Structure formats: structure tokens, C-alpha cells
Amino acid sequence: MDPESPRLHAVPSVSVGVPVYNGERFLERTLVALQEQDLADIEVIVSDNGSTDGTLTIAEKFAQDDPRFVVLRSTENRGVPWNWNRVLAKARAPYFMWNGADDVVRPDHLRRCRDALVEHRDASIAFSRVLLVDVDDVPVGEMDDLGLDFVHGSPSSRVDLFLARHVYQVIGFGGVIRTDVLRAMGGLPGYYGGDVALGVKMAMRAPWIQVPEQLFVSRRHDAQTNKVQGGDVLDQVRTYAPGWRRPVAFPQWYLNHRMIVEAATAPASVTQRARAVGVVVRRWTVPNWRFFPFDVKRNVIRLAKGRYVGAFHPSTTSEAEL
Numbered sequence: 001m002d003p004e005s006p007r008l009h010a011v012p013s014v015s016v017g018v019p020v021y022n023g024e025r026f027l028e029r030t031l032v033a034l035q036e037q038d039l040a041d042i043e044v045i046v047s048d049n050g051s052t053d054g055t056l057t058i059a060e061k062f063a064q065d066d067p068r069f070v071v072l073r074s075t076e077n078r079g080v081p082w083n084w085n086r087v088l089a090k091a092r093a094p095y096f097m098w099n100g101a102d103d104v105v106r107p108d109h110l111r112r113c114r115d116a117l118v119e120h121r122d123a124s125i126a127f128s129r130v131l132l133v134d135v136d137d138v139p140v141g142e143m144d145d146l147g148l149d150f151v152h153g154s155p156s157s158r159v160d161l162f163l164a165r166h167v168y169q170v171i172g173f174g175g176v177i178r179t180d181v182l183r184a185m186g187g188l189p190g191y192y193g194g195d196v197a198l199g200v201k202m203a204m205r206a207p208w209i210q211v212p213e214q215l216f217v218s219r220r221h222d223a224q225t226n227k228v229q230g231g232d233v234l235d236q237v238r239t240y241a242p243g244w245r246r247p248v249a250f251p252q253w254y255l256n257h258r259m260i261v262e263a264a265t266a267p268a269s270v271t272q273r274a275r276a277v278g279v280v281v282r283r284w285t286v287p288n289w290r291f292f293p294f295d296v297k298r299n300v301i302r303l304a305k306g307r308y309v310g311a312f313h314p315s316t317t318s319e320a321e322l
Contacts, residue, residue: 018030163279
């Protein structure tokens with residue numbers, strides 16, 4: 001296409017950010033799925049976070065062949081939140097979606113979610129149901145996301161539904177979000193589990209809309225970033241904040257704290273804020289109580305031995321920033 005074509009300068013309908021680090025294994029499948037969306041007026045922003053494999057080559061090939069694709073480069077890995085917020089900052093469309101570099105969207109995902117937000121102007125997010133697959137695209141399960149209603153309840157009831165059903169896809173697994181709203185929320189917080197805290201923050205402020213079909217396919221494999229919670233505590237923190245220099249860290253404690261803060265300080269009535277704090281304690285703090293002594297254990301072992309060796313090792317660095 002002629003680089004001076006008006007189409008290249010028109011505002012797209014949806015911007016898709018693909019933050020990636022060492023994602024060559026699945027990235028092509030992810031980008032092909034975006035290329036084949038039945039909503040043509042999109043832009044795809046691929047941000048490489050200092051990859052050491054063939055990620056950049058794959059991304060640049062798509063950008064050369066399709067003017068809707070843009071590649072951002074970095075000479076070093078600056079952490080997950082930095083890269084996620086980098087693609088958000090570059091988005092030109094009124095609607096935005098983060099797409100993990102190992103996940104794929106079915107052809108009508110973006111159109112259906114965009115249309116849902118156009119129809120429901122008070123909603124901030126539209127999301128579809130999610131199918132879980134393995135490295136070979138074989139289905140391995142589903143999220144507990146059938147028949148969700150985030151429209152008719154109160155702010156605290158939305159938080160309750162979000163945490164009770166583990167509907168984390170609204171942020172990181174294919175949720176299409178109003179770009180200006182997401183920017184006003186500050187984008188992805190700069191700490192482990194920030195997507196969950198962001199979900200609490202947004203649930204307290206506006207309804208969400210579910211598209212009832214399974215239009216987003218999320219991959220499960222052993223090299224994903226969320227595996228860091230089983231390894232050395234500083235590896236976990238530095239995945240999100242590479243500049244962390246303190247000898248100890250308590251990421252699970254901090255995440256729990258931030259979720260309570262988001263519930264307690266939202267622009268809602270005192271009753272709704274109090275109920276939302278109770279929801280966080282009941283749905284998150286209590287069920288995940290083992291993580292809190294685990295944080296302490298990892299720090300104690302690290303201080304005594306110089307390192308905690310658990311289920312995660314840096315050599316199995318994430319293939320997708322999710």
C-alpha cells in the first residue's frame with residue numbers, strides 16, 4: 001500500500017497492543033489471528049522489550065507486509081508494566097486491547113467487542129468468553145465465565161463477581177477497553193498482579209459487557225510470566241520493576257494491599273466501598289492466605305542462602321508478557 005494512502009493516516013477503530021519479550025515460539029500465530037480479524041480498520045502495535053531471540057524479525061515482517069502493524073523496539077528489558085503501558089501510550093483508536101504474544105483472537109472478536117461498547121455507552125470494557133489451549137493449540141479447559149452479568153449490579157457486586165469467577169480476561173486476556181478510560185486509570189500498575197488490582201479499580205467505576213461466545217484463546221504453558229510467583233521473590237518483583245534494589249520484597253502482601261486501597265478509595269458511596277473491601281478480603285485475602293507466609297519464607301531463605309530456588313528459574317523466561 002502507498003505510504004501516503006489516507007487509510008494509513010485515518011484513526012483506526014481499535015488499537016491492539018502486543019507487548020512481547022522472547023516470544024518467537026507463538027508470536028506469528030498471534031499476529032496472523034489479528035491480521036485476519038473481520039474488522040479491518042485496526043492498528044496492531046507490537047512492542048519488543050529487548051528480546052534476544054527472533055521476536056523482532058517476526059514482528060518486522062508483519063510490519064513490512066501490512067501497514068496496520070507497527071513495531072516498537074527496546075535495547076533492554078524494562079519490565080512488564082513499562083512495555084504494556086508503552087503500547088497503550090501509542091494507541092490512536094478509541095478502543096484498546098492488550099493481546100499477549102502467545103494468545104489468539106478468533107476472527108470476529110474485535111468487531112463484536114467494539115460493537116458491544118458502541119451499544120452500551122456506560123460500559124468501560126467488553127470481553128468475550130475464553131478458551132484455554134496448550135502449546136499445540138489443543139483445548140485444555142475453559143474459564144469460569146459463562147453467563148456473567150456486570151451490568152445490573154452495584155460496584156461492590158461487580159468486584160465480587162470479578163474475583164469469585166476469576167474473570168481476569170477483562171484486563172489481560174482480550175478485554176476491549178475504552179482507551180481514554182484505561183489511560184485515566186493509569187494503565188497497568190507497576191507491580192506483580194497489577195492487572196487484578198486494575199480490575200478492582202475499574203469494576204468500582206463502571207459496568208462491563210460480556211460477549212457470550214468464546215472468541216479469545218488463551219495459551220497455557222510453563223514459560224509464562226505468572227510462573228515467577230513460585231520462584232525467588234526478587235526475580236518475581238524485578239520482572240515488573242527491574243530497578244528493584246532492596247534485599248527483600250513482599251509482592252503478595254503488596255498486591256493485597258493495593259486491591260484493598262482500590263476498593264476503599266473508589267468514587268462510590270461509603271457503603272459500597274466498605275462492601276467492596278469486604279469482598280476483597282473474602283474473595284482474595286482469605287483464599288490466598290498461603291501466599292503471605294510464602295512471601296516471608298522466600299525472603300528468609302534468600303537472606304540466609306543468597307537465593308530461593310523454587311519452581312521458577314530465570315532461564316525459563318516468559319515467552320509472553322502475561
